[in-house]
Amino acid sequence: MLDKLLGKVRAVLYGFSCIAMMVMLITIFSQVISRYGFGYTPEWSEELARYLFVYVVFLGSALIMGESGHLAVEFLPNRYKGTLFGKFLTFLSLFCGYLFVLILLFQGAKMTEVMTFQESPGLGISMSYVYAVIPVSAVLMMLYLIRDTLRIFKGQAVEHQDFHD
Amino acid sequence: MGYVLLGSFLLLTLLGVPVAYTLCLSVASILVFFMDKPLVMITQIMFSGMDSFSFMAVPFFMLAGSFMSAGGVTTRLVSFSQSLVGSFTGGLAQTVSVSGCFFAAISGSSAATTAALGTTMVSEMEKKGYSREWAAGVVASSGVVGIVIPPSITMVVYGVIADTSIGDMFVGGFVPGVMMGLSMMCVSWYLAKKRGIKAEGHFSVIGVVKAFKDSFFALMTPVIIIGGIYGGIFTPTEAAAVAVVYGILVGLFIYKELKFKDFPKIIFQAVIGTTMIMLLVGAANVFGWLLTNLQIPHQIGQFIVSITSSPIMFLLAMNVLLLVAGTMVNASAAVVILTPIFLPVAKTLGIDPLFFGVLMVVNLAIGCITPPVGLDLFVASAITKVPIERVMAASAPYLYALLTTLMVLTLFPWFITFLPNLLH
Numbered sequence: 001m002l003d004k005l006l007g008k009v010r011a012v013l014y015g016f017s018c019i020a021m022m023v024m025l026i027t028i029f030s031q032v033i034s035r036y037g038f039g040y041t042p043e044w045s046e047e048l049a050r051y052l053f054v055y056v057v058f059l060g061s062a063l064i065m066g067e068s069g070h071l072a073v074e075f076l077p078n079r080y081k082g083t084l085f086g087k088f089l090t091f092l093s094l095f096c097g098y099l100f101v102l103i104l105l106f107q108g109a110k111m112t113e114v115m116t117f118q119e120s121p122g123l124g125i126s127m128s129y130v131y132a133v134i135p136v137s138a139v140l141m142m143l144y145l146i147r148d149t150l151r152i153f154k155g156q157a158v159e160h161q162d163f164h165d
Numbered sequence: 166m167g168y169v170l171l172g173s174f175l176l177l178t179l180l181g182v183p184v185a186y187t188l189c190l191s192v193a194s195i196l197v198f199f200m201d202k203p204l205v206m207i208t209q210i211m212f213s214g215m216d217s218f219s220f221m222a223v224p225f226f227m228l229a230g231s232f233m234s235a236g237g238v239t240t241r242l243v244s245f246s247q248s249l250v251g252s253f254t255g256g257l258a259q260t261v262s263v264s265g266c267f268f269a270a271i272s273g274s275s276a277a278t279t280a281a282l283g284t285t286m287v288s289e290m291e292k293k294g295y296s297r298e299w300a301a302g303v304v305a306s307s308g309v310v311g312i313v314i315p316p317s318i319t320m321v322v323y324g325v326i327a328d329t330s331i332g333d334m335f336v337g338g339f340v341p342g343v344m345m346g347l348s349m350m351c352v353s354w355y356l357a358k359k360r361g362i363k364a365e366g367h368f369s370v371i372g373v374v375k376a377f378k379d380s381f382f383a384l385m386t387p388v389i390i391i392g393g394i395y396g397g398i399f400t401p402t403e404a405a406a407v408a409v410v411y412g413i414l415v416g417l418f419i420y421k422e423l424k425f426k427d428f429p430k431i432i433f434q435a436v437i438g439t440t441m442i443m444l445l446v447g448a449a450n451v452f453g454w455l456l457t458n459l460q461i462p463h464q465i466g467q468f469i470v471s472i473t474s475s476p477i478m479f480l481l482a483m484n485v486l487l488l489v490a491g492t493m494v495n496a497s498a499a500v501v502i503l504t505p506i507f508l509p510v511a512k513t514l515g516i517d518p519l520f521f522g523v524l525m526v527v528n529l530a531i532g533c534i535t536p537p538v539g540l541d542l543f544v545a546s547a548i549t550k551v552p553i554e555r556v557m558a559a560s561a562p563y564l565y566a567l568l569t570t571l572m573v574l575t576l577f578p579w580f581i582t583f584l585p586n587l588l589h
Contacts, residue, residue: 018432021224028221028406032399046218053224054215057447060440061185070183071441073493075538077181093182100186103193107208134208 002147006066009140013063020052027052047122051130058133062140065097066147094149101141108134166199167461174452184498188448192455207451214450215443218402219325223497224439225405226316229412230272231431233383236416236423239281241380242267248376250350252368255357257290258303259350265307266346267380269314270387271412279308279541283548294362298551302559305545306349309530309567312496314342316390316408319496319529321401322442323522326453326504330519331401332394333585337523340580344573345527348566356562382415395588442497453505462509469510476514480575483507484528491532492539499529519585520578527574531567534560 027049035041064070072093080086112135115127170191177187189207196202246263253259261282268278283304290300312319315335324331377384386408393404416423456462469479490499504525511521533541536557545560546553574580 014429014433017436018429021228021432021436024221025225025228025406025409028225028403029410032403032407036398049221050216050218053221053443054212056224056436057215057440057443060436061444064437064440064444067437070185071445071494071498072181072183073178074181075493076179089181092177092180093186096177096182096186096190099193100189103189103204103207107205110205111208111212131212134212 002143002150006143006147009143010063010066013059013140017056017060017063020056024049024052024056044122044124047120051120051123054130055133058137059140062137062144065141065144090152094145094152097141097145097148101138101145105135105138105142108132108138166195167459167464169199170195170455170459171461184494184502185444185448188445188452188502192451195455206454210451210454211447215447217325219321219331219400220443220446222321222331222402222405223318223442224435225402225409226272226318226321227435227438228432229316229386229405229408230277231434232409232412232416232423233271233386234277234281235427235431236412237420238271238380238383238415239264239268239285241376241420242271242383243282243285245373245376245380245384248369248372252364252366253354254364255353255362256365257286257293257295258299258353258357261286261290261300261303262307262346262349262353265310266314266342267384269311269342270316271383272311272316278311279305279544280548282307283545287549293365296559297549298555298559299356299360301545301549301551301556302561302563303349303353304549305534305541305556306560306563306567307346308541308544309533310342310345312530313338313345313523313527315339315387316405317526318442319500319526320522322446322497323500323504323525324401326446326501327508327518327522329522332391333519334522334526335391335394335401336585336588337519337581338526340584341523341527341570341574344570344580345530345567348570349563352562352566382419386411442495442501445498445501449501449505452502456505462506465506466510466513470513474514476511476516477576479510479514480516480524483511483525484571484575487525487528488532488535491529492535492537495540496526496529496533499532500525517578517582520581523581524571524574527571531564531571534564534567 027045031041031045061070077086077089077093080089108131111131112128115131118127119125120127120130173194174187174191177190178184189211193204193207196204196206243260243264246267247256247260250256250259250263264282264286265278268281272278272281283301286304287297287300290303291297311317315338317335317338320334320338321331323329324334389411390404390408393399393407394401399407413423473479487499487503490503494502508518508521512518533539536542542553542556542560545551546556549556551559
């Protein structure tokens with residue numbers, strides 16, 4: 001049930017983030033073209049790209065929790081894998097994950113509510129639409145955390161592979 | 166308060182809690198228990214840290230590198246390198262190091278460089294009598310210049326955080342990167358002499374010209390980026406976007422190896438890579454805000470000055486700290502966390518922020534092959550199927566050479582600063 005839902009979530013996030021990335025790229029590239037070709041830079045182009053970027057980062061943060069996990073110092077968890085202490089470490093990470101997500105959820109929601117009447121300078125949209133990505137991605141992150149918690153209680157290992165640049 | 170902040174951050178991080186969480190939670194604990202400030206500051210400051218035009222260069226440089234490699238640039242760069250140094254003693258090992266430098270000039274990360282070199286070069290080296298361990302060692306080591314030679318994602322991150330020109334950082338990384346490449350070539354030459362690997366073939370100018378023509382479009386990438394930024398034609402972010410479009414065009418129409426069906430996978434990798442760094446950037450912005458608010462960098466600075474006021478001693482201590490940090494987290498993450506703490510100290514001691522930044526990047530790059538947990542060692546081990554301990558042993562001579570280069574750079578800042586100064 002939850003896995004099915006998360007499968008759909010992943011597909012949507014995957015599609016959205018790839019498209020958003022391409023739009024960012026096209027926006028910035030055409031900004032260069034229009035500046036040299038027509039001597040003119042639209043006011044909204046940079047802002048659009050920036051907000052898409054923030055969207056990609058927050059939604060991608062939810063996505064990562066289902067893929068490889070967020071960047072962590074894996075030395076101790078790897079070393080004590082399978083022991084009681086290792087279990088404690090996994091729980092500690094999950095617990096901190098919940099706290100982090102709750103902060104994003106409630107404080108992000110607060111920002112979204114308070115900023116309804118503030119308009120962005122370039123695009124002229126309500127800042128609420130921009131900030132809304134914080135609580136939305138927090139909800140998605142919560143789903144992944146719940147999945148991981150359930151897996152631990154069922155005795156399955158939480159699969160995280162290394163990923164770095 | 167300062168102790169609680171740094172202590173809880175360090176403890177949780179070492180226990181393996183993701184760094185983005187620990188940064189935010191340690192700040193949250195201070196806000197709630199000590200300062201009585203609203204928690205909404207966390208999301209606000211996090212947002213404003215990410216909402217940055219300059220940081221958009223990060224995903225674009227990732228994309229540019231991946232599109233180029235998917236478009237068949239890797240093999241061409243390797244043949245060009247081989248035409249240059251393949252006839253030397255230990256030619257194939259030399260080729261790996263030189264390709265590493267060229268590849269670094271189109272991509273902004275070191276694991277990507279290591280992976281690209283590993284898949285193409287290891288079996289070929291084995292055929293010519295090099296041991297598999299040696300191949301793994303030289304591949305792992307040659308990857309590290311990826312973040313030193315421009316363009317570099319880590320330098321973009323430092324440039325934004327330290328408010329230093331990204332263009333200057335790029336140009337400043339050029340000479341150190343080449344020095345690192347040369348030092349590794351010397352090691353390969355020495356090892357090949359000692360292990361009796363004969364020189365093969367002979368140098369031919371026609372071969373070089375031919376290979377150069379073949380890889381010309383790939384080699385133009387850094388020229389476009391650096392030339393564009395320095396010529397005042399575009400900002401680093403725009404340069405990165407132009408490089409992506411250029412990479413796509415070259416891959417599709419000139420080398421014709423890039424397929425449209427590869428696009429989603431390439432873009433998705435950039436999404437994951439970017440998110441990983443940018444969530445940290447946001448979280449570290451929160452952490453840095455509280456650090457500054459509590460005047461912790463100032464206190465650390467005073468503490469350090471009370472021990473030594475010599476910039477050299479400070480830099481040497483930083484080298485050790487950064488090498489350790491570089492083994493544990495990726496270079497960009499380390500820059501995000503450590504810059505707000507130590508850059509103010511460096512400035513107090515009269516150290517040039519540009520020099521400090523490039524040195525930091527060199528350090529963190531070397532950290533990638535420093536035992537016991539350097540990340541490139543693991544990448545090379547995974548690709549070559551050589552056990553990690555033996556990759557460590559094989560890369561050790563290269564590590565010593567790189568550390569020597571690091572010492573030279575620390576003692577003679579001129580190597581880093583003269584090129585940016587020249588261009589101004």
